[in-house]
Amino acid sequence: MLKSVEEKIWKQPLYPEFPRSEYDDRIGRVKKYMADEKLDILVLWDVNNIRYFSGFRSVHWAPMTLQCAVLLIPVDKEPIIVVPDFFQGVVEGFTFLNQIRLLCEPHVTAHMRELPKLVADTVKELGFGKGRIGIEGGLAGGMCWPRPINDIDLFRSELNGANLVYAADVIWRCRTIKSPAEIDALWIATVADVRAYGELVANFELGWTERDVGRFMRNKVLEFSEDCPPPLILASSRRVCMADVPAFDDEVSLSTGDRIALEPYSIYKGYWGSCARSFHIGPIPDEALQKSMAIDRSVDVAKEAVKPGITSGRILEIINEALAEKGYENSLDMGGHGVGLNFQEPPAIAIGEEFIVEEGMILAIEAWALDADDMSARKVPNLYGTEDYVVVTKDGSDPFPTFSKNIRCLGT
Numbered sequence: 001m002l003k004s005v006e007e008k009i010w011k012q013p014l015y016p017e018f019p020r021s022e023y024d025d026r027i028g029r030v031k032k033y034m035a036d037e038k039l040d041i042l043v044l045w046d047v048n049n050i051r052y053f054s055g056f057r058s059v060h061w062a063p064m065t066l067q068c069a070v071l072l073i074p075v076d077k078e079p080i081i082v083v084p085d086f087f088q089g090v091v092e093g094f095t096f097l098n099q100i101r102l103l104c105e106p107h108v109t110a111h112m113r114e115l116p117k118l119v120a121d122t123v124k125e126l127g128f129g130k131g132r133i134g135i136e137g138g139l140a141g142g143m144c145w146p147r148p149i150n151d152i153d154l155f156r157s158e159l160n161g162a163n164l165v166y167a168a169d170v171i172w173r174c175r176t177i178k179s180p181a182e183i184d185a186l187w188i189a190t191v192a193d194v195r196a197y198g199e200l201v202a203n204f205e206l207g208w209t210e211r212d213v214g215r216f217m218r219n220k221v222l223e224f225s226e227d228c229p230p231p232l233i234l235a236s237s238r239r240v241c242m243a244d245v246p247a248f249d250d251e252v253s254l255s256t257g258d259r260i261a262l263e264p265y266s267i268y269k270g271y272w273g274s275c276a277r278s279f280h281i282g283p284i285p286d287e288a289l290q291k292s293m294a295i296d297r298s299v300d301v302a303k304e305a306v307k308p309g310i311t312s313g314r315i316l317e318i319i320n321e322a323l324a325e326k327g328y329e330n331s332l333d334m335g336g337h338g339v340g341l342n343f344q345e346p347p348a349i350a351i352g353e354e355f356i357v358e359e360g361m362i363l364a365i366e367a368w369a370l371d372a373d374d375m376s377a378r379k380v381p382n383l384y385g386t387e388d389y390v391v392v393t394k395d396g397s398d399p400f401p402t403f404s405k406n407i408r409c410l411g412t
Contacts, residue, residue, distance in 0.1 A: 002103060005100040026052065026053055039165060041075065043070065044072075048270070055096070067112065085106060103115060116155035117154055131163070186340070198403070210254065213231075234260065235258055237253065238252055259382045261277075262277055271339075274343065275401075278295075279410045291369060294369075316330075331369050334366075362392075363390050365388055
């Protein structure tokens with residue numbers, strides 16, 4: 001059963017991440033795009049979509065036994081949020097929403113399994129039982145409804161007279177264009193990574209392991225920001241090639257002549273900063289220096305080319321052309337991506353992508369090259385890579401803070 005909150009304890013939230021005007025703008029924009037697509041209502045189950053449009057957040061999203069929130073955005077009415085009854089204070093503490101409905105006894109399995117039906121009933125109550133209902137699906141960004149298939153089936157069966165429409169494009173149309181407040185959050189997060197690199201260079205000692213570096217970076221990032229998952233790290237001294245894994249293995253020691261690729265993720269107000277770098281342990285040989293400089297140049301050339309109207313696929317082509325001029329190849333089929341509440345968002349900067357870059361987007365521009373021919377794990381490659389952020393402006397792009405590309409060594 002859903003119970004409506006008749007009177008809020010707090011008229012205004014005590015801990016909003018952004019001012020009311022920010023959320024009003026987001027809701028206003030998505031309603032405009034909904035109207036363009038003739039959507040009557042948007043039903044959101046994903047943690048970051050709900051956070052983006054409402055400000056609701058919780059640390060309880062990981063267990064699939066409980067749905068922390070469902071957000072309904074009618075095109076012509078106030079949004080409605082549905083939460084477990086003990087989350088009423090969370091809604092009132094973080095959001096400006098007035099329409100709150102509580103799921104009673106939410107830990108009872110039968111009640112949680114009934115939630116999709118209760119949400120469908122709310123859609124019908126609003127008059128959209130036979131309307132066009134936007135759901136989290138579509139090609140862009142891998143957006144989905146993160147619930148068990150029986151929940152999805154029940155929701156669909158209860159609305160069998162409606163037209164359920166994939167709305168990923170509508171949602172990303174809002175989320176890919178960052179407001180000044182979002183840009184500030186991403187900026188602060190990225191600065192935390194840059195500062196942590198400075199601390200690493202000043203404190204690194206020969207004999208450290210991958211794990212030592214990962215823990216050091218994470219602890220430093222947490223001094224400068226709100227959150228930091230385990231940093232990604234790959235050392236050439238690994239026994240097998242394991243890309244994009246957190247630093248965890250005590251056996252991977254770092255010695256003179258090794259290389260490491262490192263990417264910490266600082267989070268501020270839910271927004272993911274990053275600045276990826278690769279380092280040589282000890283003095284860098286001339287061949288490695290030339291390759292590092294070529295990688296850095298390709299990223300800088302691409303950053304300078306970013307402007308409204310360019311396609312994301314063309315950005316990758318520019319990276320590849322700059323590398324080819326120096327006799328190198330990009331080892332990946334991508335050259336970056338959008339960023340925000342997810343650490344990878346549209347647009348994908350990848351082969352053949354025709355996504356049009358727009359003012360207000362934040363793009364991670366990156367290039368990677370490996371000494372090995374492939375990533376088959378038969379040989380651990382020396383890895384060379386750089387990633388920087390830019391914000392797309394009216395006439396071009398502005399760079400985010402970066403760690404100096406002239407510092408290429410640790411332990412010297």
